[in-house]
Amino acid sequence: MSTHPRICARYFIETAFPPEQAAETMAGEQSTGTFLRVPGETQALRERFAAQVELIAEGEPVAAPSLPGAGTPKNWDGVRRTAEVTLSWPLENIGPSLPNLLSTVAGNLSELKAFSGLKLLDLELPAEFLSRYRGPQFGVSGTRALSGVYERPLIGTIIKPSIGMDPQATAAQVRVLAEAGIDFIKDDELQTDGAHCSFMARVSAVMHVLREFAERTGKNVMYAPNLTGEIDEMLRRHDHVVAEGGLCVMVSMNSIGLPAMKVLRAHSQVPIHGHRNGWGMLGRSPALGMSFVAFSKLWRLAGIDHTHVNGLRNKFCESDESVIASARSCLTPMFPEPLSGCEVMPVFSSGQSARQAPDTYKALGCTDLIYACGGGIMGHPGGPAAGVCSLQQAWQAAVKGIPLAEFASRHQELAQALELFGA
Amino acid sequence: MSTHPRICARYFIETAFPPEQAAETMAGEQSTGTFLRVPGETQALRERFAAQVELIAEGEPVAAPSLPGAGTPKNWDGVRRTAEVTLSWPLENIGPSLPNLLSTVAGNLSELKAFSGLKLLDLELPAEFLSRYRGPQFGVSGTRALSGVYERPLIGTIIKPSIGMDPQATAAQVRVLAEAGIDFIKDDELQTDGAHCSFMARVSAVMHVLREFAERTGKNVMYAPNLTGEIDEMLRRHDHVVAEGGLCVMVSMNSIGLPAMKVLRAHSQVPIHGHRNGWGMLGRSPALGMSFVAFSKLWRLAGIDHTHVNGLRNKFCESDESVIASARSCLTPMFPEPLSGCEVMPVFSSGQSARQAPDTYKALGCTDLIYACGGGIMGHPGGPAAGVCSLQQAWQAAVKGIPLAEFASRHQELAQALELFGA
Numbered sequence: 143m144s145t146h147p148r149i150c151a152r153y154f155i156e157t158a159f160p161p162e163q164a165a166e167t168m169a170g171e172q173s174t175g176t177f178l179r180v181p182g183e184t185q186a187l188r189e190r191f192a193a194q195v196e197l198i199a200e201g202e203p204v205a206a207p208s209l210p211g212a213g214t215p216k217n218w219d220g221v222r223r224t225a226e227v228t229l230s231w232p233l234e235n236i237g238p239s240l241p242n243l244l245s246t247v248a249g250n251l252s253e254l255k256a257f258s259g260l261k262l263l264d265l266e267l268p269a270e271f272l273s274r275y276r277g278p279q280f281g282v283s284g285t286r287a288l289s290g291v292y293e294r295p296l297i298g299t300i301i302k303p304s305i306g307m308d309p310q311a312t313a314a315q316v317r318v319l320a321e322a323g324i325d326f327i328k329d330d331e332l333q334t335d336g337a338h339c340s341f342m343a344r345v346s347a348v349m350h351v352l353r354e355f356a357e358r359t360g361k362n363v364m365y366a367p368n369l370t371g372e373i374d375e376m377l378r379r380h381d382h383v384v385a386e387g388g389l390c391v392m393v394s395m396n397s398i399g400l401p402a403m404k405v406l407r408a409h410s411q412v413p414i415h416g417h418r419n420g421w422g423m424l425g426r427s428p429a430l431g432m433s434f435v436a437f438s439k440l441w442r443l444a445g446i447d448h449t450h451v452n453g454l455r456n457k458f459c460e461s462d463e464s465v466i467a468s469a470r471s472c473l474t475p476m477f478p479e480p481l482s483g484c485e486v487m488p489v490f491s492s493g494q495s496a497r498q499a500p501d502t503y504k505a506l507g508c509t510d511l512i513y514a515c516g517g518g519i520m521g522h523p524g525g526p527a528a529g530v531c532s533l534q535q536a537w538q539a540a541v542k543g544i545p546l547a548e549f550a551s552r553h554q555e556l557a558q559a560l561e562l563f564g565a
Numbered sequence: 566m567s568t569h570p571r572i573c574a575r576y577f578i579e580t581a582f583p584p585e586q587a588a589e590t591m592a593g594e595q596s597t598g599t600f601l602r603v604p605g606e607t608q609a610l611r612e613r614f615a616a617q618v619e620l621i622a623e624g625e626p627v628a629a630p631s632l633p634g635a636g637t638p639k640n641w642d643g644v645r646r647t648a649e650v651t652l653s654w655p656l657e658n659i660g661p662s663l664p665n666l667l668s669t670v671a672g673n674l675s676e677l678k679a680f681s682g683l684k685l686l687d688l689e690l691p692a693e694f695l696s697r698y699r700g701p702q703f704g705v706s707g708t709r710a711l712s713g714v715y716e717r718p719l720i721g722t723i724i725k726p727s728i729g730m731d732p733q734a735t736a737a738q739v740r741v742l743a744e745a746g747i748d749f750i751k752d753d754e755l756q757t758d759g760a761h762c763s764f765m766a767r768v769s770a771v772m773h774v775l776r777e778f779a780e781r782t783g784k785n786v787m788y789a790p791n792l793t794g795e796i797d798e799m800l801r802r803h804d805h806v807v808a809e810g811g812l813c814v815m816v817s818m819n820s821i822g823l824p825a826m827k828v829l830r831a832h833s834q835v836p837i838h839g840h841r842n843g844w845g846m847l848g849r850s851p852a853l854g855m856s857f858v859a860f861s862k863l864w865r866l867a868g869i870d871h872t873h874v875n876g877l878r879n880k881f882c883e884s885d886e887s888v889i890a891s892a893r894s895c896l897t898p899m900f901p902e903p904l905s906g907c908e909v910m911p912v913f914s915s916g917q918s919a920r921q922a923p924d925t926y927k928a929l930g931c932t933d934l935i936y937a938c939g940g941g942i943m944g945h946p947g948g949p950a951a952g953v954c955s956l957q958q959a960w961q962a963a964v965k966g967i968p969l970a971e972f973a974s975r976h977q978e979l980a981q982a983l984e985l986f987g988a
Contacts (some may be wrong), residue, residue, distance in 0.1 A: 246754060246755055252845035302606075302607050305597060334659060334668075335660060402822055427853050459678045489857075
């Protein structure tokens with residue numbers, strides 16, 4: 143560890159000002175400066191506490207401002223420039239505190255008039271954060287150990303309809319999925335503790351099915367019930383999951399905030415499945431908010447074990463490139479050995495089927511993921527068991543480097559799946 | 566209260582699809598539906614749990630998509646329409662839970678391919694939320710009672726430089742400001758608990774000054790130290806503030822999340838100053854995220870007493886129209902009498918001086934605000950006391966409807982301020 147550790151953040155910026163000047167504005171606003179130089183901002187204070195511009199890499203200019211409200215310099219040359227800018231801050235300014243990190247790297251910055259675009263792309267944090275936050279408790283290896291699934295992705299699914307079923311109907315769907323050979327089942331993020339389907343009753347009903355299934359077959363299906371709520375509720379719900387023999391809990395990250403996640407992580411005895419709903423508000427604009435790579439690093443440190451990355455050729459608006467960047471980042475260490483890398487299991491979902499397995503494997507280079515499918519399981523002409531089987535076959539083909547169509551000639555379930563989802 | 570209370574949310578949308586169809590997609594995604602109709606989504610389940618489209622008001626079409634990744638229908642007529650859409654959900658789906666409300670009204674919606682723009686504009690919540698969340702504990706009247714300031718805004722300021730001063734230097738600046746007649750002082754959001762200026766030592770040093778000042782003058786200056794951090798830290802810091810005789814705490818809302826705010830509110834004995842840094846990520850794009858009106862309603866319910874709205878002709882990129890809409894909303898009841906309206910005190914800041922007082926008063930129609938200035942106080946040629954005095958004079962003129970220049974002819978401090986800040 144350095145004796146003067148620094149926090150680093152990389153941004154995309156779009157500005158009518160010279161990038162050097164714009165970057166200095168960012169650094170000033172988020173550390174010792176204000177709009178006007180004030181008397182107390184001495185040279186000594188600046189040297190110790192000011193944010194520094196580490197790197198500016200200019201990109202292609204843009205024709206029109208991405209966001210409204212931006213200013214232009216007095217003698218503007220008419221060029222609206224883009225750049226990637228890396229800033230650094232002394233850790234001493236805030237200490238290893240995730241909430242205060244957020245205020246520092248993503249506080250008032252995006253409202254600065256100098257910018258018609260400003261997005262946080264990545265974060266690099268000193269190891270001191272690891273002494274404060276524990277990171278994932280289970281991660282990839284812990285999730286594999288609990289579910290007993292090795293050398294292939296966990297095949298998962300989401301209970302549908304998202305909301306409206308009572309505990310018994312939910313448990314009945316879980317029974318069908320378990321018998322079909324599924325590894326992982328999660329609630330939809332809209333389902334938590336409605337009057338018609340209380341969390342406690344749902345978990346009891348589902349775990350009754352899964353315990354019976356495990357006793358009979360030896361297979362532990364991982365069910366991630368959505369415990370999102372107030373802190374006391376979440377801890378009570380977690381304890382109920384553990385008491386019922388559950389192996390996972392799910393929580394909506396944006397809905398609860400980082401400090402609540404820290405409390406949940408300290409308390410949890412099972413993996414935490416971090417749902418990213420709402421991230422689109424931060425991530426969809428190329429000129430505002432933050433990338434999932436930066437976002438997920440905060441939550442990895444705070445203690446999630448899995449998180450959503452969408453999927454290739456998904457039904458949302460995210461590009462394949464972005465999906466893969468997110469997934470790879472989840473599996474890339476945040477800190478060097480022997481420290482924890484805070485790797486978490488990426489969850490692929492949204493319109494996923496046997497079709498995307500080869501490309502997903504090729505892009506990710508491993509099988510450390512949860513592969514969540516809906517239609518490909520419940521809609522398979524041979525029934526849900528054939529659906530799960532077809533997905534396992536697709537991943538076998540992917541790992542062996544055998545084209546799906548060729549592998550399908552010897553595997554009927556995969557052949558049927560390929561027919562269902564088009565050539 | 567209705568026997569079947571519903572949650573309402575109003576959105577701006579931009580879509581290549583017929584607005585009716587796009588609105589149904591939103592309603593489906595965020596309640597019983599998924600991309601494909603699934604067997605369990607029965608008519609009875611839909612009738613009870615589905616979100617409903619309440620209103621669609623079409624606006625002007627746009628030439629180009631605001632966000633990337635949007636799809637177009639097969640037989641697209643080439644028109645990209647905009648509309649305001651109001652959806653409603655049965656409260657029964659989630660119960661009165663703010664974290665789950667967020668997943669429902671602002672979860673995966675903004676990633677839907679049908680939209681090249683989607684922003685949450687406003688929320689209307691059933692009164693059941695008030696039985697669960699307490700709203701502001703002090704609000705406008707409590708803040709006035711504690712600070713002893715009536716019939717004019719609280720004149721406030723932010724300690725600068727934002728970060729880097731030690732507790733003694735901070736206390737020395739507070740002493741100058743108190744002697745100048747200031748009503749309200751806050752930390753910058755970058756300042757929390759750095760190694761050079763620990764929260765505990767800073768609060769002790771500042772409160773030593775302010776207690777001595779109150780004993781001597783009878784005036785209680787409200788200091789809002791930034792306690793943003795983990796939950797246990799925040800409660801400890803709050804207790805230290807109270808033990809030192811402090812009258813306020815400040816917290817960065819986005820940095821801590823709603824469940825942590827609920828815990829802080831339940832514990833707090835003083836007003837909570839809710840700093841909105843980071844809101845720009847959600848609010849700056851007209852086509853993504855959420856308005857401050859919607860955002861602040863969540864936090865008002867959770868229990869803040871003050872919140873930032875920027876200021877007229879501010880140095881950030883926000884328009885005056887948006888500033889005033891935010892400020893008015895803070896003072897507009899969320900629930901009908903005799904229920905709490907959850908009104909909170911808007912905080913005007915960023916480049917504010919005597920100049921903006923008349924327009925601010927005209928737009929807001931009252932003096933229930935904190936008016937935070939920096940340069941206008943510390944930079945006043947007559948010194949900080951003349952600076953504070955000039956701001957009070959500007960507000961007297963505003964309330965009396967006397968033009969600033971005319972009032973300044975009889976008030977030297979105001980005259981000097983107007984000279985300093987230009988005609």
